[in-house]
Amino acid sequence: MTVTLADVAARAQVSPATVSRVLNGNYPVAAATRERVLRAVDDLDYVLNGPASALAAATSDLVGILVNDIADPFFGIMASAVQSEIGGPGGRAGGERLAVVCNTGGSPERELTYLTLLQRQRAAAVVLTGGAVEDAEHAAAVAGKLRRLADAGSRVVLCGRPPAPGTDAVALTFDNRGGGRRITEHLISLGHRRIGYIAGPQERTTTRHRLEGHREALAAHGVEDDPALTVHGRYDRRSGHDGTVELLRRDPSLTAVVAANDTVAIGACAALRGAGLRIPDDVSVAGFDDLPFSGDAVPALTTVRLPLYEAGARAGRVAMGKEEPPPGDVATVRGELVVRKSTGVPR
Amino acid sequence: MTVTLADVAARAQVSPATVSRVLNGNYPVAAATRERVLRAVDDLDYVLNGPASALAAATSDLVGILVNDIADPFFGIMASAVQSEIGGPGGRAGGERLAVVCNTGGSPERELTYLTLLQRQRAAAVVLTGGAVEDAEHAAAVAGKLRRLADAGSRVVLCGRPPAPGTDAVALTFDNRGGGRRITEHLISLGHRRIGYIAGPQERTTTRHRLEGHREALAAHGVEDDPALTVHGRYDRRSGHDGTVELLRRDPSLTAVVAANDTVAIGACAALRGAGLRIPDDVSVAGFDDLPFSGDAVPALTTVRLPLYEAGARAGRVAMGKEEPPPGDVATVRGELVVRKSTGVPR
DNA sequence: CTGTTAGCGCGTTCAA
DNA sequence: TTGAACGCGCTAACAG
Numbered sequence: 001m002t003v004t005l006a007d008v009a010a011r012a013q014v015s016p017a018t019v020s021r022v023l024n025g026n027y028p029v030a031a032a033t034r035e036r037v038l039r040a041v042d043d044l045d046y047v048l049n050g051p052a053s054a055l056a057a058a059t060s061d062l063v064g065i066l067v068n069d070i071a072d073p074f075f076g077i078m079a080s081a082v083q084s085e086i087g088g089p090g091g092r093a094g095g096e097r098l099a100v101v102c103n104t105g106g107s108p109e110r111e112l113t114y115l116t117l118l119q120r121q122r123a124a125a126v127v128l129t130g131g132a133v134e135d136a137e138h139a140a141a142v143a144g145k146l147r148r149l150a151d152a153g154s155r156v157v158l159c160g161r162p163p164a165p166g167t168d169a170v171a172l173t174f175d176n177r178g179g180g181r182r183i184t185e186h187l188i189s190l191g192h193r194r195i196g197y198i199a200g201p202q203e204r205t206t207t208r209h210r211l212e213g214h215r216e217a218l219a220a221h222g223v224e225d226d227p228a229l230t231v232h233g234r235y236d237r238r239s240g241h242d243g244t245v246e247l248l249r250r251d252p253s254l255t256a257v258v259a260a261n262d263t264v265a266i267g268a269c270a271a272l273r274g275a276g277l278r279i280p281d282d283v284s285v286a287g288f289d290d291l292p293f294s295g296d297a298v299p300a301l302t303t304v305r306l307p308l309y310e311a312g313a314r315a316g317r318v319a320m321g322k323e324e325p326p327p328g329d330v331a332t333v334r335g336e337l338v339v340r341k342s343t344g345v346p347r
Numbered sequence: 348m349t350v351t352l353a354d355v356a357a358r359a360q361v362s363p364a365t366v367s368r369v370l371n372g373n374y375p376v377a378a379a380t381r382e383r384v385l386r387a388v389d390d391l392d393y394v395l396n397g398p399a400s401a402l403a404a405a406t407s408d409l410v411g412i413l414v415n416d417i418a419d420p421f422f423g424i425m426a427s428a429v430q431s432e433i434g435g436p437g438g439r440a441g442g443e444r445l446a447v448v449c450n451t452g453g454s455p456e457r458e459l460t461y462l463t464l465l466q467r468q469r470a471a472a473v474v475l476t477g478g479a480v481e482d483a484e485h486a487a488a489v490a491g492k493l494r495r496l497a498d499a500g501s502r503v504v505l506c507g508r509p510p511a512p513g514t515d516a517v518a519l520t521f522d523n524r525g526g527g528r529r530i531t532e533h534l535i536s537l538g539h540r541r542i543g544y545i546a547g548p549q550e551r552t553t554t555r556h557r558l559e560g561h562r563e564a565l566a567a568h569g570v571e572d573d574p575a576l577t578v579h580g581r582y583d584r585r586s587g588h589d590g591t592v593e594l595l596r597r598d599p600s601l602t603a604v605v606a607a608n609d610t611v612a613i614g615a616c617a618a619l620r621g622a623g624l625r626i627p628d629d630v631s632v633a634g635f636d637d638l639p640f641s642g643d644a645v646p647a648l649t650t651v652r653l654p655l656y657e658a659g660a661r662a663g664r665v666a667m668g669k670e671e672p673p674p675g676d677v678a679t680v681r682g683e684l685v686v687r688k689s690t691g692v693p694r
Numbered sequence: 695c696t697g698t699t700a701g702c703g704c705g706t707t708c709a710a
Numbered sequence: 711t712t713g714a715a716c717g718c719g720c721t722a723a724c725a726g
Contacts, residue, residue, distance in 0.1 A: 051401035
């Protein structure tokens, strides 16, 4: 039915072992023989059987990339960067590796499910992107999975995610706290004192770190941290809209809104506009991440730029063993304040 | 080292076959025995060996999803929809299927490479999203790959892509031509006569179909189709910006711009604003797709809504055999005109 | 309902 | 430099 290695061997008049060797290029093979084999492969339209190969070699060409939301460019950009680094030569049997982007939807259970699936597939490497869920039990379960993946030979890299204690996974962490601090400092320096904050989901590390940075800035400049000025929601536009409506209800005198990320900020802008407020004349708005659309928003969004592509690419290289892990297996990636048109002096 | 099926069998005091049976749930097993096996699996922290399983069963739990650009929500939305339908029960060994999102970057070579990789992995199904490249040689190569995938037992579904002649792949096609016609008719009905068109890459089906719809509308209403009013570019913001600058240079009197998609439209808006023109007072702008940000743009974008999520979900179900393929294996998915604030009567 | 027996297709020793 | 033989871990008949 389907053509196998043996068929190729027969046609090239060599042994199956020889065919395997030319395909993997791991052993010396006479040039003439290799020619013959390659021709047979071509003639027969032979495609290596991945599972069989992986079984025999006890490793596969799969590289898993876990993302919270594949429809969100924040993750899409990192995923495409990781993927750009894992292709090319270096893989077994033909040189190409298969990037497997897994969409967890932010669900802890699905995260674990996918890690199991990748372990089952004997993935060559696994890259986890985005913040982690702050739940002791889940964190322990993830750590266990990561440890077992590593034991089985998979390289594990965290991208934009804090280190996982109890594992030796390499972590490229975003400096969310520092970014959060800088964006709020920017607003304070403009003269804002009543600053609303629309945070992400309560239990995520990214949410907490950005919020902590915000509070650090308030404290450092002696600005009151009114709990009523912080609301939580998801990392989407809707949350920005609804959160802003709520903040405005609680304190109509606020002069600035900091959003958990750019998508949330866009929703905030919509809500402010809906309330008849001008940006930044009446209320300033700040985001986080600097996604592609942020510069095109009207007004262009002041935000913290995270080098998503660069971080993803580095994670990919580390996962492939093409780059040394950072000292201590942890690197912090800073975000840069980008001041545009959505922030100004308070009215 | 790693625990195998045999280890589980030994601990549960049953044969390996029985363990396999409870794991796959394909054969009747006594409740007591199943209990015992499941406990042993748990005790030993056993994880099925995917490659071995796939080798023996001659099929895998992998489902491939090909996308042109994973960082583009257009594809992200479809991919997440496909993926939402392929999980759950029905897969082998534990019920979960692994969605493999493959990023071709729009490159024909990578498209072929990924198809080979998926064939190599004996993927259970493959979903190709987005337009096809219009190159006879490449089309033939893809058709050949798809045929071989189907022969090997993979189900092949095209989502938002025209049928592939010479294959029996199911196609859920977007009515790009009809959408293109409706958006331009909308502008004509508002009174526009000098309408610029920023098309996508020359050689893609999506580009051609949308453009043809545009021209049909012009012809149907006796509006001159000036070749100078059409420019080509990529499906990104930059192309929208640059294309608009060029169109403005060629004809400063144009009153409307139709963009290849919403992302391009956003770029067009930025360029118009940069030229000191108001939208829609001076120039109307229309997009295509209705991505999440389109309603939040300022002004909110008039566009053609494509039911990306629904189409992706349907493709996923068909790929899983959960839904019957449409009659003739081809279904056309219509886009709906969404009139918002970016279009108005010409100045 | 369960155990026994063969492979699935390939990589990798060990000899030659 | 090449071939022969074995086994990777699992599933799918076939018995019982």
